[in-house]
Amino acid sequence: MTTDRRTDTGLDPIFLHRWSPRAFDGSDMSAEDLRTILDAGRWAPSSYNYQPWRFLYATRNDAENWQRFLDLLIPFNAIWAKDASVLLFILSETTMGAADKPSHSHSFDAGAAWAGIALQAHLLGYHAHGMVGIDMDKTRMELGVPDGFKIEAAVAIGRRGDPATLPEKLQPREIPSDRKPLDEIAYPGSFRGLIRVLKDGA
Numbered sequence: 001m002t003t004d005r006r007t008d009t010g011l012d013p014i015f016l017h018r019w020s021p022r023a024f025d026g027s028d029m030s031a032e033d034l035r036t037i038l039d040a041g042r043w044a045p046s047s048y049n050y051q052p053w054r055f056l057y058a059t060r061n062d063a064e065n066w067q068r069f070l071d072l073l074i075p076f077n078a079i080w081a082k083d084a085s086v087l088l089f090i091l092s093e094t095t096m097g098a099a100d101k102p103s104h105s106h107s108f109d110a111g112a113a114w115a116g117i118a119l120q121a122h123l124l125g126y127h128a129h130g131m132v133g134i135d136m137d138k139t140r141m142e143l144g145v146p147d148g149f150k151i152e153a154a155v156a157i158g159r160r161g162d163p164a165t166l167p168e169k170l171q172p173r174e175i176p177s178d179r180k181p182l183d184e185i186a187y188p189g190s191f192r193g194l195i196r197v198l199k200d201g202a
Helices: 029-040 065-072 075-080 106-123 136-142 192-199
Strands: 054-060 086-093 128-130 149-157
Touching: 029 054, 029 106, 054 065, 054 106, 065 086, 075 128, 075 149, 086 106, 106 128, 106 149, 136 149
Parallel strands: none
Antiparallel strands: 054 086, 086 149, 128 149
């Protein structure tokens, strides 16, 4: 699916066409496609090449794990994520090396892995929707996440379905969202917001 989003740079269209719907069609994903999508996360850059990310997943045809993963989402997310093909939890290791040195970049690096997963899913005709609306404590216990790992987010991946299958209140939101203007988020030199606060005398 293409979108009406536009930019005035030479940005590759994949960045404009990728978005995060909630309506999925309930179809299965092949093991080959899933492996390719996860491999995109594997090749993300990371500090010292430490690769702190871990991916825990369940496919909708996995009778043992699908409902278990779905039950870790807050109800608002579970009502639409149930029609995805794959549910994925992204974790990051909070320390580095045998000395357990604290990692400053573990979440940053895991975010790079998530971006790769989202883009590769799009290239294969799927959509990926990341969410932090999950029961963190229950997830840690249910999935056996050890101390030293942060639960970053969950991701629903699947092929886009009919928005009419969503609860009525979600249907109007089933459109690609826009972004802030580039000049609002990128500027040379010092942080522009800080300069504005200082000028206001705050």
